[in-house]
Amino acid sequence: MDKKIEPSCPIPITDYPHILLAHGGGGKLMHQLLEKIILPSFDNPALNSRHDGAVLKMGQVRIAFTTDSYVVQPLFFPGGDIGSLAINGTVNDLAMCGAGPLYLSAGFILEEGFPMETLWRVVQSMKKAAQDAGVSLVTGDTKVVDRGKGDQIFINTAGIGLIKHDLNISPASVVPGDAIILSGDIGRHGMAIMSARENIGFESAIESDCAPLHEMVLKLLEEKIKIHCLRDLTRGGLAGGLVEIAETCNCRLEIDESRIKIREEVRSACELLGLDPFYVANEGRFIAFVPEADATRSIDILRQFDNGRESTVIGGVHESDAGLVVLKTIMGVGRIVDMMSGEQLPRIC
Amino acid sequence: MDKKIEPSCPIPITDYPHILLAHGGGGKLMHQLLEKIILPSFDNPALNSRHDGAVLKMGQVRIAFTTDSYVVQPLFFPGGDIGSLAINGTVNDLAMCGAGPLYLSAGFILEEGFPMETLWRVVQSMKKAAQDAGVSLVTGDTKVVDRGKGDQIFINTAGIGLIKHDLNISPASVVPGDAIILSGDIGRHGMAIMSARENIGFESAIESDCAPLHEMVLKLLEEKIKIHCLRDLTRGGLAGGLVEIAETCNCRLEIDESRIKIREEVRSACELLGLDPFYVANEGRFIAFVPEADATRSIDILRQFDNGRESTVIGGVHESDAGLVVLKTIMGVGRIVDMMSGEQLPRIC
Numbered sequence: 001m002d003k004k005i006e007p008s009c010p011i012p013i014t015d016y017p018h019i020l021l022a023h024g025g026g027g028k029l030m031h032q033l034l035e036k037i038i039l040p041s042f043d044n045p046a047l048n049s050r051h052d053g054a055v056l057k058m059g060q061v062r063i064a065f066t067t068d069s070y071v072v073q074p075l076f077f078p079g080g081d082i083g084s085l086a087i088n089g090t091v092n093d094l095a096m097c098g099a100g101p102l103y104l105s106a107g108f109i110l111e112e113g114f115p116m117e118t119l120w121r122v123v124q125s126m127k128k129a130a131q132d133a134g135v136s137l138v139t140g141d142t143k144v145v146d147r148g149k150g151d152q153i154f155i156n157t158a159g160i161g162l163i164k165h166d167l168n169i170s171p172a173s174v175v176p177g178d179a180i181i182l183s184g185d186i187g188r189h190g191m192a193i194m195s196a197r198e199n200i201g202f203e204s205a206i207e208s209d210c211a212p213l214h215e216m217v218l219k220l221l222e223e224k225i226k227i228h229c230l231r232d233l234t235r236g237g238l239a240g241g242l243v244e245i246a247e248t249c250n251c252r253l254e255i256d257e258s259r260i261k262i263r264e265e266v267r268s269a270c271e272l273l274g275l276d277p278f279y280v281a282n283e284g285r286f287i288a289f290v291p292e293a294d295a296t297r298s299i300d301i302l303r304q305f306d307n308g309r310e311s312t313v314i315g316g317v318h319e320s321d322a323g324l325v326v327l328k329t330i331m332g333v334g335r336i337v338d339m340m341s342g343e344q345l346p347r348i349c
Numbered sequence: 350m351d352k353k354i355e356p357s358c359p360i361p362i363t364d365y366p367h368i369l370l371a372h373g374g375g376g377k378l379m380h381q382l383l384e385k386i387i388l389p390s391f392d393n394p395a396l397n398s399r400h401d402g403a404v405l406k407m408g409q410v411r412i413a414f415t416t417d418s419y420v421v422q423p424l425f426f427p428g429g430d431i432g433s434l435a436i437n438g439t440v441n442d443l444a445m446c447g448a449g450p451l452y453l454s455a456g457f458i459l460e461e462g463f464p465m466e467t468l469w470r471v472v473q474s475m476k477k478a479a480q481d482a483g484v485s486l487v488t489g490d491t492k493v494v495d496r497g498k499g500d501q502i503f504i505n506t507a508g509i510g511l512i513k514h515d516l517n518i519s520p521a522s523v524v525p526g527d528a529i530i531l532s533g534d535i536g537r538h539g540m541a542i543m544s545a546r547e548n549i550g551f552e553s554a555i556e557s558d559c560a561p562l563h564e565m566v567l568k569l570l571e572e573k574i575k576i577h578c579l580r581d582l583t584r585g586g587l588a589g590g591l592v593e594i595a596e597t598c599n600c601r602l603e604i605d606e607s608r609i610k611i612r613e614e615v616r617s618a619c620e621l622l623g624l625d626p627f628y629v630a631n632e633g634r635f636i637a638f639v640p641e642a643d644a645t646r647s648i649d650i651l652r653q654f655d656n657g658r659e660s661t662v663i664g665g666v667h668e669s670d671a672g673l674v675v676l677k678t679i680m681g682v683g684r685i686v687d688m689m690s691g692e693q694l695p696r697i698c
Contacts, residue, residue, distance in 0.1 A: 009469035019463040024493030037469060038489060041476040046452075046487035054487035056452055058511055059410035067454035067507055068490045103395075103405055105416035107505045109458070114368040120358035120386060127390040138395035138403035140387060141417045141505075144373030145696065149500035154492075156456045158416055158507030162407055347494065 010036045022342025026235025026281075029341050031244075049170050050248055052096040052232065055163065064099035066090060067158040073347050075122065075152060077196035079188070079207030082155060083125030085283060085349060088212050089234065090159040091133045095214035096230040096286065098169040098221055099161030101133060106140040106157050111150035122153060133212040135159070161214075165221050171248035173228040178317040179295035180253060181288040183216065183302060184209070184310040185261035186238050190280035190345050191269045200272075204265040209307075211284035216305050220288070225298050229289040232282070234349055236339065239278040239325070241287060243339045246323035253325045254334075255315030278327075279340055281348045289317065359385045371691025375584025375630075378690050380593075398519050399597055401445040401581065404512065413448035415439060416507040422696050424471065424501060426545035428537070428557030431504060432474030434632060434698060437561050438583065439508040440482045444563035445579040445635065447518040447570060448510030450482060455489040455506050460499035471502060482561040484508070510563075514570050520597035522577040527666040528644035529602060530637040532565065532651060533558070533659040534610035535587050539629035539694050540618045549621075553614040558656075560633035565654050569637070574647050578638040581631070583698055585688065588627040588674070590636060592688045595672035602674045603683075604664030627676075628689055630697045638666065 011032060022029040039048060046054035053066030070086045080088075087104065094101040106126070110119065130137055167173075192208040194200065213232060220227060229249075231241040238260070246253045262270075262277050270277045284307060290298050295313050302308035315328075325337040360381060371378040388397060395403035402415030419435045429437075436453065443450040455475070459468065479486055516522075541557040543549065562581060569576060578598075580590040587609070595602045611619075611626050619626045633656060639647050644662050651657035664677075674686040 009466045011465050011469075016465055018465060019459045019461060019468065019493055021461050021493050021495065024459065024491055030491060033491060037472055038491075041472050042479065042486040042489075044485045044487060046485070047489070054452065054454075056487065056509075058407060058412055058451070058509070061408035061410055063407055063509075065452055065454060065507075065509060066488050067456045067505070069456040069458050069492045069505060071458060071492045071494050102407070103403065103414060105403075105414060105507050107416045107418040107456075107507075109418050109420060109503055110368045110373065112368060112370050116360050116365055116367060117358045119368065120360075123386055123390050130391065136393045136395070137391040138393060138405065139415050140391075140396070142373055142379060142382060142387075143418045143420045143503075143696075144368055144370050145420050145500060145503075146370065148497065151494060151498035154458055154494075154503070156416070156418060156490075156505035156507075158414075158454050158456075158505075160405075160407070160412075160414060160509060347492075 021346045025342030025346065026240050027340040027342045049172065051170050052093040055097055062163040064094050064097035064161045064163055066093035067156065068093060069154060069156040070349060071154050071347050072349050074196050077208060078192045078205055080210035081122065081125050082153065083122040084129040085210055086155040086157045087126050087129035087133060088210050088283060089349060090157040091135060091212045091214055092232045094159050094161035095217045096232050098165060098167060098217060098227060099163045100218055101135045101159055101161040101214050103138045104135050104157050104159045106137055106155060108142045109150055109154040110144045111152050112144055112147040114152050167227055169227050169230055171229055171245045174245055174249035174251060174289045174317055175228065176251055176317050176319045177292050178228055178289040179292050179313050180255060180315045181290065181298055181311060182260065182314045183286050183308050185263050186233065186282055186285055187262055187266040187270060187277035187280040189283040190348055191266050193348050194273065194345060206265055206269060209282055209284035211307050213284065213286055216302055216308050219301055220298060223301055225294045226291055227288060230286055232286045234281050234283060237279040237281055239337050240339055242325045243337060246325050250323045252318040252320035253315060254318060255327055257327055257329045259312055259314045261310050275344050279344055370695045374691030374695065375589050376689040376691045398521065400519050401442040404446055411512040413443050413446035413510045413512055415442040416505065417442060418503060418505040419698060420503050420696050421698050423545050426557060427541045427554055429559035430471065430474050431502065432471040433478040433559055435504040435506045436475050436478035436482060437559050437632060438698060439506040440484060440561045440563055441581045443508050443510035444566045445581050447514060447516060447566060447576060448512045449567055450484045450508055450510040450563050452487045453484050453506050453508045455486055455504060457491045458499055458503040459491065459493045460501050461493055461496040463501050516576055518576050518579055520578050520594045523594055523598035523600060523638045523666055524577065525600055525666050525668045526641050527577055527638040528641050528662050529604060529664045530639065530647055530660060531609065531663045532635050532657050534612050535582065535631055535634055536611055536615040536619065536626035536629040538632040539697055540615050542697050543622065543694060555614055555618060558631055558633035560656050562633065562635055565651055565657050568650055569647060572650055574643045575640055576637060579635055581635040583630050583632060586628040586630055588686050589688055591674045592686060595674050599672045601667040601669035602664060603667060604676055606676055606678045608661055608663045610659050624693050628693055
């Protein structure tokens with residue numbers, strides 16, 4: 001049947017005949033997969049916007065719609081577990097569209113032999129996270145695969161939220177003159193997973209920053225901040241998020257290393273493992289692009305929230321012939337920030 | 350963290366300490382999982398309706414929202430593949446809510462080493478199925494798991510559709526006096542998978558009935574048929590769908606074996622393998638509960654469609670103290686139809 005559809009796969013088979021872990025890592029290989037296979041096949045404006053979710057018109061209302069699968073290992077880690085991650089991750093993707101999250105779906109893929117008690121713990125964690133975020137899980141599905149054909153539990157959540165403003169919050173809306181705001185310290189989620197996975201006893205325990213972000217975003221909107229773009233810093237970290245936006249808006253994003261907060265225990269754990277914290281995944285951090293004139297007021301609003309107390313302007317957007325990210329290091333040197341080919345830490349979410 | 354949440358898992362660990370394949374089979378064990386773990390944890394009216402999707406109010410509009418994960422093996426089978434299944438399955442769940450399907454999400458979980466060319470074929474099949482069903486795939490996610498921790502490819506699709514009528518299409522709306530309509534022959538999807546999986550050369554090739562069903566449903570609605578309930582006959586087959594509805598509406602559903610069409614090649618394949626076609630999964634068949642007075646007109650409408658040409662009334666709904674399904678066999682004997690504990694054929698969708 002499929003023979004008549006399309007000539008052949010556009011990713012050179014000689015380069016990548018098989019899927020690699022890096023194809024799921026939020027870096028260059030994942031982007032190649034998206035650009036060569038997914039986007040051209042399902043070509044439409046919502047998908048092409050390359051945002052965290054799709055913004056859609058349903059009758060008279062505007063909604064956001066998003067999905068993510070969660071395959072994190074281990075299932076439980078300091079500061080969270082696959083259940084809270086599956087709720088907060090999707091809540092945050094809706095928030096990044098400027099939507100108020102309302103309804104979630106859950107699709108479970110369970111491996112035969114998975115302990116019932118562990119499923120119960122995961123579901124209870126989802127329940128608590130959904131209550132905390134004020135969303136309802138309204139529809140679901142459960143599949144079981146044979147032993148050795150899965151890995152304990154995978155969870156997909158999709159979510160829908162209501163958009164009550166008429167801004168176009170999207171990478172394409174970023175313009176020269178915008179300030180770039182970061183909502184707090186970076187690198188904790190990835191390093192919490194690493195410590196749990198490798199059973200590495202770092203000097204101080206590192207907890208994931210996993211948390212819902214929609215209240216901060218909705219408050220910015222309520223206070224009429226003219227948000228141009230939002231991005232939560234999951235796979236690919238701060239660097240991945242910035243590079244992706246720079247490439248879409250075709251601007252030069254300049255950020256100042258000295259303004260980016262990294263906790264001491266995260267910095268030393270990264271040094272120990274040879275990881276760059278700029279690329280480490282977060283699950284409760286986002287960047288906001290707002291007009292320079294709104295920057296101070298935005299910071300004041302974000303700092304009212306426990307999870308936004310360290311919000312700060314980390315840089316700005318400038319005209320450029322091509323999209324790129326420049327980091328002004330603490331030594332005063334400008335360094336171009338590139339995307340990694342994959343994620344430093346596979347199965348981080 | 351999870352210690353303070355809930356005392357303990359309500360499924361007796363002594364009975365089922367671990368997830369079995371049957372917990373994903375659409376039968377009794379899956380219902381136990383839903384009733385003991387999922388429904389009480391996320392208690393809300395949309396989820397509790399136990400329908401194929403959730404019916405929700407978003408601002409001024411009514412929408413349907415649904416999700417399904419697809420783990421079928423083999424990936425390609427006569428009449429379809431995991432890609433067309435992932436589109437049509439979710440389109441059909443929206444149709445069963447009486448919604449016009451509009452937007453789909455796709456979450457891919459790929460196993461490291463999965464051939465890029467096969468991914469391309471699956472995506473092209475999804476593209477074609479989405480075009481045929483008139484839906485747009487607007488948002489997505491890709492995860493990669495290590496070799497041996499997945500099984501080639503799992504696909505989750507979630508979907509949203511617009512509801513333009515004010516009927517309450519749901520198992521709870523079924524009442525005595527309703528006619529039960531079946532949209533065609535049964536058992537083909539399951540037996541097509543079996544033939545592909547076991548490489549059994551049945552005398553005649555059996556093709557899956559995989560197809561979108563929304564056009565038939567929307568036409569019934571357009572013609573003002575007062576639909577009480579719809580159900581597509583996937584996992585658990587015709588028997589599973591009927592028993593689930595009977596238990597929710599607390600009525601006796603009587604169906605007539607002689608009116609249920611099973612193709613000769615499906616019947617002999619089932620006999621050969623010792624399977625009951627009433628429990629075999631379909632991917633392009635549904636049952637509709639309509640008032641007796643609307644039955645003939647409904648049949649006339651459905652028969653205008655290629656895929657509805659064999660639509661027929663197979664029975665009716667009667668008062669009862671408890672929900673049950675009675676099959677009048679071709680010998681004239683009444684037999685109570687029960688739900689299986691699992692699916693006869695694991696990983697059928």
